[in-house]
Amino acid sequence: xxxxxxxxxxxxxxxxxxxxIITWEALxxxxxxxxxxxxxxxxxxxxxxxxADILGSGGLIGNAAISITRVLIGFLVAALVAIPLGIMMxxxxxxxxxxxxxxxxxxxxxxxxxxxxxxxxxxxxxxxMAFLIALGAFFPILLNTMDGVKGVKRTxxxxxxNLGASEWHILKKVVLPGSAPTMWTGLxxxxxxxxxxxxxxxxxxxxxSGLGYLxxxxxxxxxxxxxxxxxxxxxxxxxxxxxxxxxxxxxxFSWRELDR
Amino acid sequence: xxLLIEKLSRRFESEGGEAVNALCEISLEVMEGEFICILGxxxxxxxTLLRIIAGLExxxxxxxxxxxxxxxxxxxxxxxxxxxxxxxxxxxxxxNVEFGLEVRNIPPEKRRAKADEYIELVGLSSFxxxxxxxxxxxxxxxxxVARALAVEPAVxxxxxxxxxxxxxxRNLLQTEILEIWNKTKKTILFVTHSVDEALFLxxxxxxxxxxxxxxxxxxxxxxxxxxxxxxxxxxxxxxxVLSLIDQAKKD
Ligand SMILES: Nc1ncnc2c1ncn2[C@@H]1O[C@H](COP(=O)(O)OP(=O)(O)OP(=O)(O)O)[C@@H](O)[C@H]1O
Ligand SMILES: [Mg+2]
Numbered sequence: 001x002x003x004x005x006x007x008x009x010x011x012x013x014x015x016x017x018x019x020x021i022i023t024w025e026a027l028x029x030x031x032x033x034x035x036x037x038x039x040x041x042x043x044x045x046x047x048x049x050x051x052a053d054i055l056g057s058g059g060l061i062g063n064a065a066i067s068i069t070r071v072l073i074g075f076l077v078a079a080l081v082a083i084p085l086g087i088m089m090x091x092x093x094x095x096x097x098x099x100x101x102x103x104x105x106x107x108x109x110x111x112x113x114x115x116x117x118x119x120x121x122x123x124x125x126x127x128x129m130a131f132l133i134a135l136g137a138f139f140p141i142l143l144n145t146m147d148g149v150k151g152v153k154r155t156x157x158x159x160x161x162n163l164g165a166s167e168w169h170i171l172k173k174v175v176l177p178g179s180a181p182t183m184w185t186g187l188x189x190x191x192x193x194x195x196x197x198x199x200x201x202x203x204x205x206x207x208x209s210g211l212g213y214l215x216x217x218x219x220x221x222x223x224x225x226x227x228x229x230x231x232x233x234x235x236x237x238x239x240x241x242x243x244x245x246x247x248x249x250x251x252x253f254s255w256r257e258l259d260r
Numbered sequence: 261x262x263l264l265i266e267k268l269s270r271r272f273e274s275e276g277g278e279a280v281n282a283l284c285e286i287s288l289e290v291m292e293g294e295f296i297c298i299l300g301x302x303x304x305x306x307x308t309l310l311r312i313i314a315g316l317e318x319x320x321x322x323x324x325x326x327x328x329x330x331x332x333x334x335x336x337x338x339x340x341x342x343x344x345x346x347x348x349x350x351x352x353x354x355x356n357v358e359f360g361l362e363v364r365n366i367p368p369e370k371r372r373a374k375a376d377e378y379i380e381l382v383g384l385s386s387f388x389x390x391x392x393x394x395x396x397x398x399x400x401x402x403x404x405v406a407r408a409l410a411v412e413p414a415v416x417x418x419x420x421x422x423x424x425x426x427x428x429x430r431n432l433l434q435t436e437i438l439e440i441w442n443k444t445k446k447t448i449l450f451v452t453h454s455v456d457e458a459l460f461l462x463x464x465x466x467x468x469x470x471x472x473x474x475x476x477x478x479x480x481x482x483x484x485x486x487x488x489x490x491x492x493x494x495x496x497x498x499x500x501v502l503s504l505i506d507q508a509k510k511d
Contacts, residue, residue, distance in 0.1 A: 155346035158316055162340050163360035163411055173362070177350045258393035259349035 038225035046229035054226055057217055058209065060233055067210040068237065070126065071198040074133025075191055081134075082141035082190075083183065087175065089142075090149025103142070111136040111197050115204060124206035129198065136197035137190035144186025148179030181253035188245035195238050261327070261337070261414040261447055263290040263313075268322035269472075270308050281472035282308045285322070288466065288475070290415070290449065295441055297458035298451045299501070300468030300476075301509045306451040309473070310417045313449065314340040326415075339413040343420045345400045347392040353379060353403050354388045360411035378406040381440060398429040405440065415447045423453065434460055438485065455501045459494060460487050465501065469508045476508045 021040060028039040046052075050060040057063070089096040111132050122128035152175050160174045202212025211230050218226035268286040271279050282305040290296060298306050311317040313324050315333045324331040326338060339360075347356050357375040366374070379385055382402040392400055401421055408416055421437075422430045434457060441448055452458050458465045465479040479501060483493060 153346070155342050155344055156348060159340075159342060159346040159348075160359070160363070161334050162314055162316060162338075163363060163407070164334055164336055165359075165363040169363045173359070174348070177348070180350075253350075255349040255391060255393060258391075 035222050035224055038228060042225040043228050043232070046225055047232060050233075054214065055217065055221055055223065057214055060211075060214070060229065063209060063211050063214045064233055064237060067198050067202065067212065070129050070202075070210065071133055071191075071194050073126070074130040074198070075137050075194045077130060078134040078137035078190060078194070079141055079187060082138050082186075083145050086142045086145025086183075086186075087149050087171075087179075090146040090152075090179070091171075091175065096146070103139075107139050111193075112200055115201075119204075124204065129201045129207075132201045133194045133197045137194040140189040140193060141183075141186040144189070145179065145183045148182030148186070149175055151182060152178040181249065181256040184245065184249055184253060188242065188249070191241055191245065192238065195234075195241065199234055261292040262325075263338075263415055263447065264288075264325040265290070265313065266323050266325065268309070268312060268319045268324065270305065270312060270317070271320045283312075283319075284472040284474045286468075286473070286475060287322075288478075290447060291463075292414075293445050293447055295438075295448045295461055295463045296450065296466060297462035297464075298449065298466045298468065299453075299455065299458050299505065300473055301470045301505070302453070304468045304471050304508075305473035306468065307419055310340060310419050310449065310451055313415075314338050314417050316340070336411065337414040338417060339408040339411060339415070340417040340419065341401075341404050341408050341421050343423055345392070345397075345404045347400055347403055347407070349392050352389050352391050353384060353395075353406075356392070356403055357406045357410050359407060364411070374410055375406075378409045379403075381409065381443065382406045382436070396429075397425050398433055401425070401433065402436075405437070409440070409444065409446075413446070415449065418448065418450045420451050420453060422457070430457070435486070437461070455498055455505065456489065459483075459497055459501065460489065467501065467504050467508055470510075477504055479504075 024037070025040045028037045031037050034042060046054070046060070051062070052059050054060070085099070089099060114132055114135055118128040118131050122131060156174050156178055157170055160170050165173065198210065199212040201207070202210035203216045207213045211234050215227045215230035215234075218224075218230065265286055265288040268283055269281070270283040271281050273279050286309060288296075298309065300306055308317065312319050313331065315324075315331050315335050315338065318332065326335055331338065348359065351359070354372070354375050357379055358371045361371040361374060376385075376388075379388060382405055384399060384402055384406070387395065387399065392403065395403065404421070405416075418437075422433050425433065437448075437450075438461065440446075450458075450461060452461075459481060462481050465481060467476040467479065468474065469476045479497075481497065483491075483497070487494060
């Protein structure tokens, strides 16, 4: 019974991807133009030789590693600023009021709108890229941290105070663990956005590495199968990181859902 | 242990500017090892009273003195047990019980030994590594009691600790808290809505009037323990206290 439900679920989940692949392949044969719709086997050929050099720009893996490094740098910078700030804003009304207007004004500006300014300030390179990535990741981390801290129940803090906890203990042993699940959600969302930002930033003129660069470069050479292989890798890497974040959430922070 | 409550009053200013008098001139001397129950209509300031004694709130007038020192802020001898248990859901039973010892920088082995001792006292030895969400309401409240006892305060302040439990669990925990009280010789201030509970537990019952809470009457319950709820003397006292509460509501 349980098993057949499970099989049914898997079946339902793979029907659409299968339809897309089959239709794709059928159309590819019908159109028969690799510059518009490459055949699945040409895409697979690129994907299955991930270390092979592509048009002198390095392989899929190498470029993916570069993109991941960039995203990690920008993401780390964002987290290092957003988490402490979010905690302070969540804890102290005055700090919140001090930063709120500025944050509300900057937040709606999409990271890509920062590109010209970032190029003017930092030129093309890791600094400007990290800047854009950090901007993208910053707000979800900040806002979720703040929400998490605000969601720390007053009775937890009062119980801790009553048991003799100092301000520092309360921060370390109540506020941080109590807000960690929401904070983690912020990190997950922030990482997703950072990943989108890095690919976009790598498409900027002047870049010469990374997955974003690779698919843009492949476009210039009419290598549509490389573009699509690159997109598949971008999607896969995003999925892998998201799964990691979700898995940690499930293992470490399940108390949030289970605690009524 | 010497706990003195002197002419305690508390006003709350609401945002609209109106003031609510929650407590009015409460005076009480609590004896060492005494079990006191505080009874009164909803909203008469029982929680406020306990919170002030626990140092979580300041009175508008009057003072609380513990061992001849005025209480402002947390006091190691006055530990509160909240109605909603307020356990830390990310900590298992042992870690919850150890919390107060951790913040007192007690070394881990000592902490563990003390936590084990009190977990055993509340009968949860086989649930040490369970998390609060894996426990029933009654078990959670036992953990809260163990957590409070672990820091070895002189006085336990309990705010309707069994209010959310079903009648059977409630009766069981009442018996248990009396046993713990016997073993540990704590002084207990226990807020409740239930006349029955107060009569079963208390040496003295403080009956408060409706808001602003004043002391309506202090009743000494001289029945020997364990008390039988079906005994005529118990019934007579119950009738008397109920009539007091009725009047208190009208006041
Ligand atoms: N922080 C506060 N701000 C404003 N008013 C408050 C505050 N805390 C309590 N009050 C008011 O003080 C009065 C007493 O509240 P308290 O919670 O002490 O009553 P209680 O006797 O514990 O009631 P219950 O039996 O329902 O728990 C209530 O009218 C309440 O609205
Ligand atoms: Mg109350």
